[in-house]
Amino acid sequence: SIVYTLYDRYMVGGAMPVKKALLLETADDLKSDYFLERREMGMINVGGPAVIETADKVFRIGHKEALYLGKETKNVVFKSADPKKPAKLYINSAPAHHKYPSRKVTLKEADVVVTGTPEASNHRTINKLLVNSVLPTCQLQMGMTELKPGSVWNTMPVHTHNRRMEAYFYFEVPEKQGICHFMGSPDETRHIWMKNEQAVLSPSWSIHSASGTSNYTFIWGMAGENLDYGDMDVRYPDTLK
Incomplete structure (x- = not known):
């Protein structure tokens, strides 16, 4: 299934x-x-190993590996290599005005940043998978952030980026644990409780941050005006309402 949004006409599914x-x-x-x-x-x-077929190529995508499909790719078919260990493909899509080559990206090929500290409970590894430092795209960016054991906060201090919207997908959330996702204007924040393998949308004016009752992993995806990953308007915790 897939959802069409009016936030930069982004699709999540x-x-x-x-x-x-x-x-x-x-x-x-x-x-x-x-x-x-x-x-x-x-x-x-x-999930388990996936096989993605297109009109002219076949891609084998392992656990936590990414695939970019460029504009005008036809006859896309999703398969699981082993039905007993089915693939689970989290998908994002955005409008495109240029045809870039389709490509698989592994964790070894990712642009990796380790940030945060155990003292701040936000020690994490950011794996930039489908970003312009790894491969060309029109506007789509995707990556995966893994929190270290004992760390629960992501994206703190919070930020907005009026040039881009963003979507989060939380997974590897242990049984009976949850994620408190913060959203809304920095001057009037709200929260929503997220479960394992759920996604949440963030319009460009909204913060997007979370704290879990355990460590977890999440996938972020963005699209909009630019491809500058560092284009953020930061708000520190003591300024939030």
């Missing part, structure tokens, strides 16, 4: 093929002959 292959079909909202006629797509596999 997932595919979990088990015994049968899943064909990526176009959606009525797109008014296109096929899904990627005017769009690009990124996905990160959070």
Whole structure:
């Protein structure tokens, strides 16, 4: 399933093929002959080994590996290599105006940043997978942040970026644990409790941060005006309301 949003016309969804292959079909909202006629797509596999077929290529995507599909990619089919260990493909898509090559990206190829501290409970590894320091895209960016044991805060201090929207997908949340995701204007914040393998949208004016009752992993995806990962308007905790 996939959701079409009006935040930079971003789409968020997932595919979990088990015994049968899943064909990526176009959606009525797109008014296109096929899904990627005017769009690009990124996905990160959070399940078992996946096989992604297109009209001219076959990609094998392992756990926590990413795949970028460029504009005009046709006949996209999702499969699981082993039905007993089905793939779980978290998918993001954005409009595209140039055709860039499709490409698989592994964790070894990621642009990796280790940041935060145990003292601040935000020690984490940021794996930039589908970003312009790794491969060219039109506007889509995706990556994965893994919190170290004992750390629970992500994206603190918080920020907004009026040039881009963002979506978070939380996973590896232990049983009976949860994520308190903070959102809204920095001067009027709200929160929403998230469970394992759930996604949340963040418009460009909203903060996006969270604290968990355990450490966890999340996938972030962005699209909008630019590809500058560091383009953020930071707000420190003592200024939030």
